[in-house]
Amino acid sequence: MTANADAGNGMTGNGMTLGETTIARAVAQMQRGGKLRPVYELSHVYSDTMPLSPFAEPIGITYKPTEYIASHAGNGEVLTGQLGSQGTKMDALGHFGYRDADGRTVYYGGLEQAEVKPTDDSPLLRLGIDEVPPIITSGVLLDATLLKGRSLFAGEQITELDIRAMLANQRLRDLAPGDALLIRTGWEDKWSDGNPDPSDTAYYRAGPGISRDAALFIASREVACMGMDVPFLDAVSEGYLRGAAQAPADAPADLPFVIHHENLTQAGIYQIHNLRLAELAADRVYLSATIILPLRIKGAAHSAVRPVAIGAPHDAATGDQIPAA
Numbered sequence: 001m002t003a004n005a006d007a008g009n010g011m012t013g014n015g016m017t018l019g020e021t022t023i024a025r026a027v028a029q030m031q032r033g034g035k036l037r038p039v040y041e042l043s044h045v046y047s048d049t050m051p052l053s054p055f056a057e058p059i060g061i062t063y064k065p066t067e068y069i070a071s072h073a074g075n076g077e078v079l080t081g082q083l084g085s086q087g088t089k090m091d092a093l094g095h096f097g098y099r100d101a102d103g104r105t106v107y108y109g110g111l112e113q114a115e116v117k118p119t120d121d122s123p124l125l126r127l128g129i130d131e132v133p134p135i136i137t138s139g140v141l142l143d144a145t146l147l148k149g150r151s152l153f154a155g156e157q158i159t160e161l162d163i164r165a166m167l168a169n170q171r172l173r174d175l176a177p178g179d180a181l182l183i184r185t186g187w188e189d190k191w192s193d194g195n196p197d198p199s200d201t202a203y204y205r206a207g208p209g210i211s212r213d214a215a216l217f218i219a220s221r222e223v224a225c226m227g228m229d230v231p232f233l234d235a236v237s238e239g240y241l242r243g244a245a246q247a248p249a250d251a252p253a254d255l256p257f258v259i260h261h262e263n264l265t266q267a268g269i270y271q272i273h274n275l276r277l278a279e280l281a282a283d284r285v286y287l288s289a290t291i292i293l294p295l296r297i298k299g300a301a302h303s304a305v306r307p308v309a310i311g312a313p314h315d316a317a318t319g320d321q322i323p324a325a
Contacts (some may be wrong), residue, residue: 001177013093013108013268015133015223017178022224024140025288030310040280040288041181042227042307043088048081048192049199049208053231054241056085058199073179084129084302090225090294091271094127095301096264098255108265123299130296132270132303135224139290139309142166143167143281151186154206155237157248158183160217168288175221180290182309183210184277188229191274209235212250215259219267225292226263227272227307234259272305285316 030037044050048061059081067074092117097107105113107127116126144158145151147166151303152158167174176180190203204292210218218226226233234257247256255261263269272292280288288311294303 012133013223013270014178015131015135015268015270017222017224018133018135019136019178019224022137022178025178026136026291026310029138029287029289029312037288037310037312038283038285040232040283040285040308040309042275042277042280044274044276044292044303045190045193046087046304047084047193049198050087051191051195051203052198053082053086054204056082056197057225059083059086066203080096080104083302083304084295084297084300084303086274087304088272088276088307089259089302090132091125091273092127092129092132092301092303093263093264093268093270094124095271096257096260098261098265099317106226106265108268113150121259124301125299126227129294130298132294134288135180135270135292136175137178137180137224137290137318139182139288139311140142140172140175140228141182141184141280141286141288141309142172143184143277143286145184145186145281146170152208154208154243155235155240155248156185156208157211157235157250158185158208158214159211161214163217163274165213172314174190175223177222177224178277179223180292180307181218181226182277182280183226183228184281185228185230186278188276188278194235197246204231206236206238207231207238208240209233209248210260211248212234212262215262217269219262219269220316225270225272227275229275229277231273232257233263233271233273246250253270262311272307275307280309284314285311288310289312 062078093108237245251258288309292307
């Protein structure tokens with residue numbers, strides 16, 4: 001596989017799996033049967049009344065008055081707050097590090113704090129969102145609501161066995177290097193706009209996620225990124241964020257957000273939070289061309305993203321499969 005030309009420093013994680021093969025798989029889904037397929041929006045609309053993350057500063061949008069220059073009328077707005085930390089967003093690898101047995105803070109690739117973020121006000125010198133290559137690849141949608149017959153509840157984990165069962169039940173090929181893995185839990189149904197208090201919503205109080213063994217299985221397949229219709233990707237029980245519940249049993253005491261740890265610091269898998277997957281799942285578009293373009297913000301740990309998927313309904317009788325890389 002030919003890796004992306006911008007990935008030469010080896011610090012783009014599984015962005016190195018993207019290239020000619022993943023683009024070819026994407027094109028095959030875009031034009032299956034010689035016909036251009038529907039485009040699905042996988043992101044929520046940003047507003048200052050959408051659910052706001054408890055880990056980010058609130059978003060503010062001020063709409064400026066119309067300005068006139070001769071016969072021209074111009075409009076604009078001012079955005080404030082941590083736009084990249086909420087809404088449909090991607091984590092850069094530098095978003096997460098960990099303290100090793102010697103007390104050093106370590107990031108993906110063994111980089112230490114001084115190499116990544118040497119001072120409190122420093123941008124990420126390595127592993128920032130500006131190092132993420134354009135993601136143009138095959139998307140694989142796994143629908144946990146189809147497997148369970150219901151939406152998942154707060155704190156519930158999707159296990160390796162669940163991942164294997166969804167692949168089999170949906171008659172899908174195995175995950176391949178460079179895939180964009182999308183997992184639907186149904187938590188998206190709690191997303192709403194127009195909240196009177198966006199900082200206090202059911203959506204962000206808790207959420208389902210994946211288990212550690214699922215994360216390790218996904219990592220073994222070398223997917224480029226994974227995204228879910230949840231706020232955290234780690235399973236978070238009701239009350240956990242305010243200290244009234246425990247982390248999942250498979251999370252070590254010193255690594256309560258172990259899925260972030262496995263994806264970002266160990267496997268080099270980009271994470272996407274708060275996806276819209278209900279429409280894609282309803283149409284059974286289990287394989288798609290998936291395009292994800294984060295903003296190239298110098299040294300940033302996150303970016304708002306607008307993922308799209310292009311694909312056709314899956315044939316449940318025959319299995320609409322393409323060869324894995």
